[in-house]
Amino acid sequence: MEKPEKCEKPDKCAEKREAIIQAALELVAEQGFHGAPMAMIAEKAGVGAGTIYRYFENKDDLIRWIYKNVEERFVEVMMQGYPEKGPVRERLVHIGTALVRHLISEPLQLRFVEQFHNSPYGVDHRREKIFGQGRKDVISELFDEAVAQQIFKPLELAILFSLFFGPLVDICRDHILGFVKLDDALIEQVVGACWDALRR
Amino acid sequence: MEKPEKCEKPDKCAEKREAIIQAALELVAEQGFHGAPMAMIAEKAGVGAGTIYRYFENKDDLIRWIYKNVEERFVEVMMQGYPEKGPVRERLVHIGTALVRHLISEPLQLRFVEQFHNSPYGVDHRREKIFGQGRKDVISELFDEAVAQQIFKPLELAILFSLFFGPLVDICRDHILGFVKLDDALIEQVVGACWDALRR
Amino acid sequence: MEKPEKCEKPDKCAEKREAIIQAALELVAEQGFHGAPMAMIAEKAGVGAGTIYRYFENKDDLIRWIYKNVEERFVEVMMQGYPEKGPVRERLVHIGTALVRHLISEPLQLRFVEQFHNSPYGVDHRREKIFGQGRKDVISELFDEAVAQQIFKPLELAILFSLFFGPLVDICRDHILGFVKLDDALIEQVVGACWDALRR
Amino acid sequence: MEKPEKCEKPDKCAEKREAIIQAALELVAEQGFHGAPMAMIAEKAGVGAGTIYRYFENKDDLIRWIYKNVEERFVEVMMQGYPEKGPVRERLVHIGTALVRHLISEPLQLRFVEQFHNSPYGVDHRREKIFGQGRKDVISELFDEAVAQQIFKPLELAILFSLFFGPLVDICRDHILGFVKLDDALIEQVVGACWDALRR
DNA sequence: AATGAATGAGACTTCATTCAT
């Protein structure tokens, strides 16, 4: 992930960039898009309003960039300690558990992603994700493999993803909002339930 | 679906009300809240800008009213032909199938509801829904019963709901956006998968 | 004061007219012009919004008509029991006392008049009053006479009026708003003070 | 007359602020509140519509700020050259004369204040002025002293103020509107008349 | 490179007035 703008003092610049991103992330996560005007983001980041435009073309660009980063972070987390050689179930449980643990430890990221999905760009993004499958990622490969081995139900990838990730994200949201209280045991049960949905 | 405003000429009034509701529903569903200014709603409905305010106190009121109605419609649909005396699985499959059929036949309603959930009122609404369980509805009762009979996993209602309804809604969205193509056979499979997630 | 609109059922019409006038008077007096929209006046008067326009050309016309009536009422009150043959002081005290008594017994009329004086028409009205002295009224004659007899200071009528009526109206307003408490004795003192201002 | 908003370039900012204040003062004075929409104020001030909101939170804030300043200016003017040690009559005449001279030289300020007094805030302001007499000002002290020395009639402060200031303001308004023509001699006579109203 | 004051399009809402019923 290269920095889209050149900068002579990398440290200083990276700092400001990060401050802007963090401020925008927090505001959008906590107040929604409509509660995150550029002026407020700038103030919270401790920079001038015009400065944001030196790092991002416009508000959309900023938002999209944050989304991309957060999503990549999700993948990183799921790949950390991924038992590449383990059986399908172990690999899937690892992914689900890692994701849930991350989401509830980074509530702002989850809330941001949810805000993003409902917006003009949300749909575009998902379209690109599903159809622009240029590069098969590890998770897609796992699902494909499980289908091929007749461990999973013979369904399209998009559907399998919804069956597995949909409930996990919903339940994490409920945890963050205080509607349910996840602990290690419960996480295991929930991930297990999602596994059941996929299993033949 | 009662008419909250008095009106001397029910026909004419109901027409305009419906036109406003339909216009707002479409615009919000297709463009998001941010793409549905009151002036545009009025124009699409073929009424003057001020006319909306004869039927709804303000924009929030309009949006909430639509949401409430759409949600009630969802429940109605799920309850239509509900096999009250049938086994748990049959009842659950009926609910899931009916919901999916309705959602993909009324794509605007689904998109609207998704937009609504991300907004200042979205969270409040869910909170009230989960904690203000004054009146147990038929669906909650079904789930409670299935847990008591040890047919479902022993999990909280909120979690069971996420496991069952979360993927269904996600997949319907993907169908609407053209990412997957649901037919009767596929619907059955998907609902079956969600059942598997709940089953002990 | 003829009724500007013809009407076949004088009773019914007069009733509606009065209701409209009373409603407008109250609303303007209590909430100011900005708190008295036509729709609210109509509702308070128990008539349709459009009905007002059968009796008055527009809002300005309504307001002006009320003002004219209220002002005429003031004159009537001051002329009631007016000691035409009495000495100047007695006549003036009668006028002042009668006015004060009326104003504090009809707070709405006072408040309305004050609202009226500050408005686009307020100035026009005063201009006409001062320069369009076509018909000398009794009060102007009294002041002229008092000046001629060298009882009053040799000042213009407009100034003498301000010296006498200005404080009286102000003090009545303060009474209505609860800032001072007028009783018969105090009224006498205040009118006496205003007399002192005029006296040579 | 402190600047309530911070600004890095005092000169430029103060200029715009002043332009906005002057524009609002003129429009309100000449056309009333109803004739002074924010867009018109902005245009007259030669700034963008949104700019006003960098200096004032909202329209009320702008109006109140102007009023406060104008009122303070009135007090300043009356206190300039105030003969603190002189006899009561001299002090009072100074106050009255200074006020009248100022009002007729700054007709916009007088008209503005009169507009202000008739408005939702007008009454509140007067109430606070009369009852919230936390800090006795010089003028109140003068009146209190004159009552104590039995120079003035034994009346409440609010009444004495109405007797003295009421006619002065009214007459200044008439001068501004061209109904009377004040000169030094006439001012002296009028102030003298108001003194007579107070004197025992 | 950074700032933040300035901008003005556009959002929501109100209300005097009209006109079909």
Added chain:
DNA sequence: CATGAATGAAGTCTCATTCAT
């Protein structure tokens, strides 16, 4: 005649973006 639903111009205020410093 009376009604009140409908209208749309106009009001207040917000905010993404620009640009002089």
